[in-house]
């Protein structure tokens with residue numbers, strides 16, 4: 001199994017290109033099930049979760065091609081299986097995103113219920129509640145959601161918790177439902193708006209994406225299209241922290257700075273010097289790194305997917321910072337590994353008190369999930385000596401060659417098979 005080896009101490013300098021967003025590409029690929037015509041996608045990151053989705057679509061009988069140049073061609077002319085099997089869903093929870101499109105177009109679906117994961121229980125009750133409001137029946141049998149309908153009808157759906165994939169699943173289903181659907185307390189993440197843009201290019205009638213209320217007028221059928229997914233704001237944010245924590249000077253290109261405005265504003269408060277352009281930003285890390293509290297919330301606030309990376313930065317702060325995680329109930333696994341590197345972190349439920357100014361020392365550490373693995377690399381970049389990060393398969397799920405990109409701006413990092 002691959003490991004990542006890092007020798008800390010180098011300030012990062014140079015330019016880095018951001019890949020397409022995993023969390024925009026996954027729903028875009030699922031949306032291809034809504035039409036019999038070809039969907040051409042661009043700027044698709046060649047990461048493991050994308051390849052898992054390709055396999056899922058192929059196993060259903062769809063044509064699905066994903067190339068390393070970032071293009072994908074998907075065509076669900078007809079599919080022989082309306083099932084997402086446990087073997088695939090257990091490796092990637094986002095497989096749940098095929099549920100809405102399958103029920104909407106084929107009136108039937110059997111999708112393995114994604115269990116919990118390292119960061120939380122992650123139920124999908126709101127996805128099922130919404131589909132039932134649109135007239136489907138959703139039973140959980142032998143670990144599978146068995147959903148069927150005579151034909152979906154528009155409905156008013158209020159989600160009591162903001163859910164990203166829940167909003168995406170119901171928005172996709174509603175595009176082929178009879179009548180109007182209103183999604184209230186909807187997620188506003190840029191990935192949701194990107195999906196709405198794709199669905200409109202397929203002939204969908206959607207308004208209000210990017211706000212808490214999305215209106216969808218159902219149509220009879222959707223057609224093919226070409227769509228370029230947005231850049232990955234979390235990958236961009238990860239490199240911003242890499243520049244700040246190593247007191248480096250990095251230009252992050254091919255991204256959308258406004259999609260991570262909350263992250264850049266938090267890093268500025270923490271002492272980094274940041275300038276932005278239309279499709280890039282530059283981060284100059286400064287001493288001292290100022291300890292600043294942060295609380296995660298749904299977009300446009302500070303994202304939970306940047307919490308671990310920010311915690312790594314706060315281990316180098318000039319005082320103490322409280323990191324509060326409001327989205328997931330168990331998203332501090334990385335803190336335990338940072339403590340093994342010498343960090344001073346005290347966890348109390350959904351709050352972590354990070355006392356800064358501690359010299360980190362290299363160690364053997366374990367990645368527990370995608371963003372935790374990135375945060376351990378960031379901590380290792382400023383640790384004294386050598387760090388070995390194990391279970392980097394987590395990293396490969398959502399980062400495209402991160403160690404090569406970091407090495408290209410001066411990090412002493414390599415992948416060891």
Ligand code: EPZ
Pocket residue numbers: 023026094120121122123124125126127128161162163164165166304305327328329370371398
């Ligand atoms: C998406 O997950 C992202 N994944 C996650 O990114 C991200 O952390 C999360 O949104 C929050 O921003 C993808 O887009 C593929 P949620 P999702 O439903 O949609 C509760 C990464 O690192 N909830 O918005 O699964 C849930 O338990 C990943 O790239 C219900 O209670 O997250 C959580 O507390 C990790 N019932 C909260 O809502 C439901 O039916 C937000 O979860 C659904 C969710």
